[in-house]
Amino acid sequence: MILPLGTRDVLPPEWAWREHLRNRLAAHFSTWGYQGVELPALELHDPQHPQDARAFKLIDRGGDVLMLRSEFTTAVQRLVRTRFPGGPFPLRLQYGGRLWLAGQASELGRLREFTQLGVELIGASTPWTDAELLELSLSALKCVGVQGRLEVGHPGFLDALLEDSGLSESLRTQLHGVFDRKSGPDLAALIRRNGLDAGLERTLTAVNDLYGGPKVLAQARRLPLGARAAAALNHLERVADLFGRERLLFDLGMSRRYGYYSGFTFRAYADGFSRQILGGGRYGGHDSSTPPTQQGAGFALGLERLTEVAARHIGPEPEVVLALDLAGADYARSLGLIAELRWTDDAAELARYTALRGIRRAVQGETLGTVAELLEVRA
Secondary structure, eight states, rough: HHHTOOOOOTTTHHHHHHHHHHHHHHHHHHHOOOEEOOOSEEOOOOSSSSGGGSOOOOTTTTTTTEEEOOSSHHHHHHHHHHHHHTTTSHHHHEEEEEEEEEEEEEETTTEEEEEEEEEEEEEEEEEHHHHHHHHHHHHHHHHHOOOOOEEEOOHHHHHHHHHTTTTHHHHHHHHHHHHTTTOOOHHHHHHHHHHHHHHHHHHHHHHHOOSSTHHHHHHHTOOOOOOHHHHHHHHHHHHHHHHOOGEEEEEEEEOOTTTTTTEOOOOOOOEEEEEEEEEEEEEESSTSSSSSSGGEEEEEEHHHHHHHHGGGOOOOOOOEEEEEEHHHHHHHHHOOEEEEEESSSSSSHHHHHHHTTTEEEETTTTTEEEEEHHHHOOO
């Protein structure tokens, strides 16, 4: 094995495509007021870190346990607490860089090293900020030629329904897993195995089917909702009204990382691509008693997966020409071409190289012609 499992080399032209996408997205985030930050790849070990079980760990010479960065949100939260304790809020930040996971992540295409870009909106928790992130996510995809569609949910809605049902914590955890997999047969089996009453069975089965357009919100209203579930649904409806209900798909059985996300969550898909390409949501507190530094929401996307989706929308690279002198190289670049300078006077070697590279034209001074023509002139 030449490379560690879950890692890969990036070759031309993929490298150019990735850098193009990265630069376009960073510029787009900036136009929305999201300022860039750079965060260390090495972090102090924290057993409470959400990715602690999956992070690479190492020990430095002083005996301190360190971790390779495994996700960005926790690092951004640390940055805000220490560098921007007084705001000004809301604080809009963007980031980008490499992440590492000790275990392969199936949702990341089995990669253990990958690049992630994203934004965080810290210090405000309102329907307007949530709607802003939905709009920004779609416009970011659009700026790189990808037409996205959004699914939104609120894990707090399902969590409240399950908590109000009086079920044990263990059973609620199992149900969250079933809802996350959207498995009707598994849900039915779990209900039978635990002897749940008919009324609760109807409610849970209905929640598992709460997926689709705006009508899903009305269907959810007909369920027996406690105060917390109703509040979650109210918030989601307000966000949807600000963004545009008809532009969204709703998944009220969404249970993704329910212990982490405290508010709405969303994910984006692209036509012709089955896997999620962007995801995010609200974490931390979101009421008036929560300090601004602990109110946050954002989204992230994996550059490798986005490149796979967006490559078909990226135009061809500029033509590469062989420059026989410096003046020719400058002239070619002024025309928007890529100029590779000759490195030898051996015309046969230059001819072999350009044939292998698929380079058809050469330039000398301000004269452009075929490789064969200009090499013959030099000879």
